[in-house]
Amino acid sequence: MSDLNIFIGRLKKIGINLELIGNYPWVYLNKINGKNVKETFQSDYGFVLCYQSIVVVDPNNGINSNVNFSDLTEIFNTIRKYMKLRQKKLQRILK
Numbered sequence: 001m002s003d004l005n006i007f008i009g010r011l012k013k014i015g016i017n018l019e020l021i022g023n024y025p026w027v028y029l030n031k032i033n034g035k036n037v038k039e040t041f042q043s044d045y046g047f048v049l050c051y052q053s054i055v056v057v058d059p060n061n062g063i064n065s066n067v068n069f070s071d072l073t074e075i076f077n078t079i080r081k082y083m084k085l086r087q088k089k090l091q092r093i094l095k
Contacts, residue, residue: 004050004067016079018049025052027067029075032082039078042070049075 004027008018019031028046029037042048053066069075 002067003069004052007069011079016083018079020049021046022052027052029078032079035082035085037078037082041074041078047078 008020011018015033017031017033018029019034021028021030023045026043026048027050028043029049030046031037037047039047048070050067050069053068
């Protein structure tokens with residue numbers, strides 16, 4: 001299991017669903033809990049979550065690739081920002 005799968009799985013356990021899109025070697029953060037990410041980070045095209053290195057095919061473990069996260073602090077700040085926007089929207093609906 002790659003580091004990216006572990007990262008996505010752990011966030012999913014706490015209620016944060018990420019949708020990613022890729023253009024090798026970049027992996028972009030496309031949506032956070034269904035909300036489109038509009039910021040760009042380390043790219044002109046989208047928010048770069050991580051970079052994939054060479055893919056290794058292991059007959060026992062399947063396909064694995066190493067990932068290098070762009071900037072974890074910036075990633076979590078963006079996730080927090082979109083979670084706050086969602087909470088504000090829910091509060092307006094409930095009032």
